[in-house]
Amino acid sequence: MANQLYYGDNLENLRKxxxxxxxxxxxxxxxxxxKRNYNQIYNNIGQEDKAQAQAFIDTxxxxxxANHGLDEILSNYxxxxxxxxxxxxxxxxxxxxxxxxxxxxxxxxxRITEIHRVxxxxxxxxxxxxxxxxxxxxxxxxxxxxxxGGDFLNEIVWCYRGGGVPKKDFARKHDIIFRxxxxxxxxFNVDNIRIPYxxxxxxxxxxxxxxxxxxxxxxxxxxxxxxxHPEDWFEIQPIMPSSRERLGYPTQKPEALLERIIKAxxxxxxxxxxxxxxxxxxxxxxxxxxRQWIGIDITYQSISLILRxxxxxxxxxxxxxxxxxxxxKDLESAIALAQKQDDRTRKEFEKWAILTYSxxxxxxxxxxxxxxxxxxTAYFNGDQGKQEKIIFQVKSGKVQSKDIxxxxxxxxxxxxxIAIFITLENPTKDMxxxxxxxxxxxxxxxxxxxxxxxxxxxxxxxxxxxxLNIRLGLEVLKSAEKIIETKATQTxxxx
Numbered sequence: 001m002a003n004q005l006y007y008g009d010n011l012e013n014l015r016k017x018x019x020x021x022x023x024x025x026x027x028x029x030x031x032x033x034x035k036r037n038y039n040q041i042y043n044n045i046g047q048e049d050k051a052q053a054q055a056f057i058d059t060x061x062x063x064x065x066a067n068h069g070l071d072e073i074l075s076n077y078x079x080x081x082x083x084x085x086x087x088x089x090x091x092x093x094x095x096x097x098x099x100x101x102x103x104x105x106x107x108x109x110x111r112i113t114e115i116h117r118v119x120x121x122x123x124x125x126x127x128x129x130x131x132x133x134x135x136x137x138x139x140x141x142x143x144x145x146x147x148x149g150g151d152f153l154n155e156i157v158w159c160y161r162g163g164g165v166p167k168k169d170f171a172r173k174h175d176i177i178f179r180x181x182x183x184x185x186x187x188f189n190v191d192n193i194r195i196p197y198x199x200x201x202x203x204x205x206x207x208x209x210x211x212x213x214x215x216x217x218x219x220x221x222x223x224x225x226x227x228x229h230p231e232d233w234f235e236i237q238p239i240m241p242s243s244r245e246r247l248g249y250p251t252q253k254p255e256a257l258l259e260r261i262i263k264a265x266x267x268x269x270x271x272x273x274x275x276x277x278x279x280x281x282x283x284x285x286x287x288x289x290x291r292q293w294i295g296i297d298i299t300y301q302s303i304s305l306i307l308r309x310x311x312x313x314x315x316x317x318x319x320x321x322x323x324x325x326x327x328x329k330d331l332e333s334a335i336a337l338a339q340k341q342d343d344r345t346r347k348e349f350e351k352w353a354i355l356t357y358s359x360x361x362x363x364x365x366x367x368x369x370x371x372x373x374x375x376x377t378a379y380f381n382g383d384q385g386k387q388e389k390i391i392f393q394v395k396s397g398k399v400q401s402k403d404i405x406x407x408x409x410x411x412x413x414x415x416x417x418i419a420i421f422i423t424l425e426n427p428t429k430d431m432x433x434x435x436x437x438x439x440x441x442x443x444x445x446x447x448x449x450x451x452x453x454x455x456x457x458x459x460x461x462x463x464x465x466x467x468l469n470i471r472l473g474l475e476v477l478k479s480a481e482k483i484i485e486t487k488a489t490q491t492x493x494x495x
Contacts, residue, residue, distance in 0.1 A: 063103070389417060390419070
């Protein structure tokens with residue numbers, strides 16, 4: 001079976017494409033702002049708190065999506081929701097009011113309900129969160145899993161060091177991971193995740209193993225050659241700034257964390273699901289451990305990064321065993337993406353166009369407000385040994401020669417050497433002539449000259465597979481560590 005990577009809303013993709021009881025293990029790390037404090041859930045937000053709460057509010061607001069989700073739960077849409085789940089959300093609506101936290105909990109309830117559906121009867125579920133909402137999420141999980149014959153198994157505390165510390169509080173250095181089973185029978189492969197004993201631990205265990213009672217010796221503590229049984233707290237360091245594993249993704253989790261989870265709760269060829277797959281740590285580790293996997297993410301930047309990560313780590317051939325869903329494959333689907341009205345995906349067309357055309361090598365401009373005509377940027381090596389800039393602009397509506405003149409002005413302001421104008425509509429003759437008048441660019445590293453302003457149509461990108469053919473000198477995100485190189489190094493060290 002080919003691995004599956006879905007671009008789009010995970011609720012929609014779970015409902016449409018993931019079959020009942022088809023997944024062995026699901027791990028999710030949904031977005032949540034850890035700066036939001038307890039008092040803020042009751043809307044007691046002072047002026048000093050508004051700035052740090054803004055990121056959370058931007059992600060989770062009470063809007064039509066939240067209203068629709070609340071209606072689905074309370075009306076028990078399609079018979080999906082347990083009685084306990086309906087009562088819980090009804091009660092939380094009274095307690096919390098219709099605000100950002102309730103919107104978040106409704107979003108999670110809808111999606112966890114679908115995850116429960118797609119898990120096999122022996123399946124396991126891990127939900128990664130932080131202490132700010134973990135107590136609410138556990139109520140949701142209990143109402144979905146325990147109400148249908150499943151079990152709460154562990155509250156795992158992921159402990160880590162590093163970073164700053166508050167002056168008037170204990171340093172907050174842990175995340176919460178809830179572990180649930182769908183049924184009474186589930187996998188826990190403890191021998192695959194045992195932790196080596198330290199020298200001190202071995203001596204203490206040997207001493208404790210000989211407990212004398214009269215003339216009898218009791219072996220109370222059996223030592224396993226593979227190491228000790230892991231506790232429900234994981235001391236795994238986060239990814240350091242200098243780590244080869246770091247990709248530049250803000251919420252990237254260490255592979256060691258996912259490796260422990262996947263090894264513990266799945267077996268070879270099992271299907272692993274990550275419905276918020278972000279930079280792809282879960283799918284990369286699943287690939288390394290010879291599991292099948294399903295990844296879903298709502299942003300094309302994540303899809304692009306995952307494909308780059310897998311290619312860099314395992315080689316181009318890995319991409320041939322991935323089925324991509326939701327990515328425009330014809331002009332009609334590109335137009336549909338461009339015309340989406342949802343605020344959450346309003347820039348997705350721009351991201352898809354730039355990253356596809358640049359072979360996932362450009363960086364997207366994610367700043368809010370006016371972008372001064374820049375939707376993306378890439379870099380290449382110039383004559384003087386410095387990085388020179390390429391800027392991208394994407395238009396999905398009506399275009400005219402004025403757009404090209406404005407882009408030329410933006411090039412000057414940004415000190416860019418080349419500009420790429422990507423358009424959904426066909427350019428006019430005036431636009432083409434205006435672009436040609438901007439002249440050519442060439443340096444000693446190039447075997448040909450390039451138009452300073454290049455006009456590329458979406459039709460060219462899709463139907464003619466047109467791609468940027470300038471060798472870029474600065475990668476946007478650090479390449480993933482290649483497994484083949486790592487194994488070779490380890491082999492050398494063993495001799």
